[in-house]
Amino acid sequence: METARVAIVGLGTIGSGVARLLLENSDRITRHAGRRIELACAVDTDLTRTRNVALPAGLLSDDLSRVTDDPRIGAVVQLVGGLKPARSIMLKLLESGKDVITANKALLAEHGPELFDRARELGRSIAFEASVAGGIPIITGIGQCLSANQIQSLHAILNGTSNFILTRMEEHGTDYAASVAEAQRLGYAEADPSMDVDGSDAAQKLAILAHLAFGARVDWRSIPRTGIDTVDVADLRYARELGYSVKLLAIAELVPEGLELHVSPTLVRHGTPLAEVRGAHNAIRVVGDAVGRVFFHGLGAGQMPTASAVVADLIDTVVGRTAITFRTLELWSGEKEAPVAARDPEKIPGRFYLRLGVDDRPGVMAEIAGVLGRHDVSIASVIQHEAADEEEADGIVPLVIMTHLAPEGAVSDAMAKIDGLSCVQAGSVRMRVRN
């Protein structure tokens, strides 16, 4: 039986998981690859750290040239994080004739066009299933399985850290800061979780998915995004009372003007699949013109789920499927561009959840409802409870309003007026509701 020699560069958590799968589960991998896949070398700058995999002697090295100089190694799993030196290592690997598998979405979001062009020039391939939604096969799903469809929209929960924090706040009633601390304690959040909670990570992944699904080349920085750091535990309580959960949704949708992209905390109705995505899970709802709605749900991060995606890519690369896909799809190639609609997401028609702090006196509701009505914004539900003790002190009570579908910009304009009313406190909250 044929043997394919492969290597891992970057033996951190994910890399160790990949090594474990290759070493411990070689039988089933052989069955799916039709050949033995032999881990020939693992390169890392740190030769001493404890890893949960028993590497055969001599396999671990800190010398990248053991990979680049070995012509018998055809495919390399590149799991160096960040941009530097990940980019230069990727180029070195491609230039030494290797097909590369990566999980580094930041690298693709920043340098995708350059890296893909270089790989094409060199006749090599890059596989990146693990870069979005960990173990969920969404890259193959969109790039291969749904390829007969004009994709019409993606609604996705792509950041497990944020979803864990929101679920925690919703189910335990703990506030944002305490829920972040809990996520850090359990290993679901980094010491500095800002890229996760501010929507940047989800925007990078959305840029990759949007490119696959719509051929749109998008700078992730241009995707409007709101993080979950603005979400108050009170909003989760009110949302639940209205029959909704709050999720950090990454949305890409074809509209007449082009492709609309944004990331923001969004109310999702209970009983719909997206609302049932709890904890560190990810999910993607894809609508295609032929297939209708398809929904994928699973673990979006973690050692073994991500390793599962990396090894699937490795098998695809070794057997030759990746080369075909890479050649036919021409991702991030110069010619393929699609118009991106630049609408401010605040102006996009939709339903909205509004929470205002208002004076606890007669006529206030009428005044606010009047402004909304004059802007053509119709009210679907209202929550105003009797003031709780701590609120009564200053005579301010929360007023929660869920609107019906409102015309473009109407809610923004109405809220600008409402925020200026003397009966309304500063700091009103606004979130989109999934249509």
Added chain:
Amino acid sequence: METARVAIVGLGTIGSGVARLLLENSDRITRHAGRRIELACAVDTDLTRTRNVALPAGLLSDDLSRVTDDPRIGAVVQLVGGLKPARSIMLKLLESGKDVITANKALLAEHGPELFDRARELGRSIAFEASVAGGIPIITGIGQCLSANQIQSLHAILNGTSNFILTRMEEHGTDYAASVAEAQRLGYAEADPSMDVDGSDAAQKLAILAHLAFGARVDWRSIPRTGIDTVDVADLRYARELGYSVKLLAIAELVPEGLELHVSPTLVRHGTPLAEVRGAHNAIRVVGDAVGRVFFHGLGAGQMPTASAVVADLIDTVVGRTAITFRTLELWSGEKEAPVAARDPEKIPGRFYLRLGVDDRPGVMAEIAGVLGRHDVSIASVIQHEAADEEEADGIVPLVIMTHLAPEGAVSDAMAKIDGLSCVQAGSVRMRVRN
């Protein structure tokens, strides 16, 4: 740009959908295939029926030799239903050098080994994404994307007709017969829906998935199955009261003895993804040792969702991915067998829902609880309402019991005893509860 000439044999509903995608959406298909895919011929015995696709003149023919004799046609979509003449047409196509794409799960469940062996001998391929779960990419999902995993279990809703009927009964409170009639009226059920509602269709699909996931070669007839025709609308009401929905689940699970397979109406807890699968949708929950749980949800039938899967297969075939997968996976080849556990599903340990008709007199509950206790079956919940008017007449009232996890065979043995009690009417109901 290169052009791949393809044909469709069997131009019914799905075939017309495939033709529509190829004719109307050729741009995006070209993008994913890296070449033009040209529909060169469509063969059907019926040249006159109305189809919702405008075929170019001369494309439709009732002569199969227009396909088999044309060496420029490489890939053929074969959508003839049933077994005869579908099997012989498939063989003819393979023998004339065509790669074949099919949606016919009955054909694969019956003649898979023969057809796959023949295709291998001839150096051809068979693609069958559309044969299970319509537009959901579960064949590629398991066969390719999760190939690093030892799959541990599949829990699937694979028959849209049954799920439509059960959803209808649950949401509208209509009885089984009326719900079937409604499904027929809306086109979700055939005039004779027996293969759908008795679990046969789900068992055929489960046999295909089990082969892909576990390498197990299973005769679908040997899969124990209970249909939904035994489900009473009262059971859906009680299940809902307990926080569950009833779904026709097809289950494949690795146990120490081998692979356990069965199809039966099963209680699934509200708030879990499977419970939220409504109407004609399908869903598959896959657990792999590395990836954990991955969940797929979408339309399992219908013209365009199925056509979406067929055209994805057609693209895979034309670009060469299918040939690679077909060669490496060696599906249904002689050597690959896996032990199948032959346990009677009634004996499998689990939780159970029981509904008994009992005498409305003191001591009955104690008697039944006593039998269960002596068989080590512990009671999790009980529903016994005051007798309704129509029930009071004969002094019989329904008693619903949900058990905790019970040891192997214990519930069967206890129920045999309970059914013999003088206070218990004939015809008790038993359904599994998903663990």
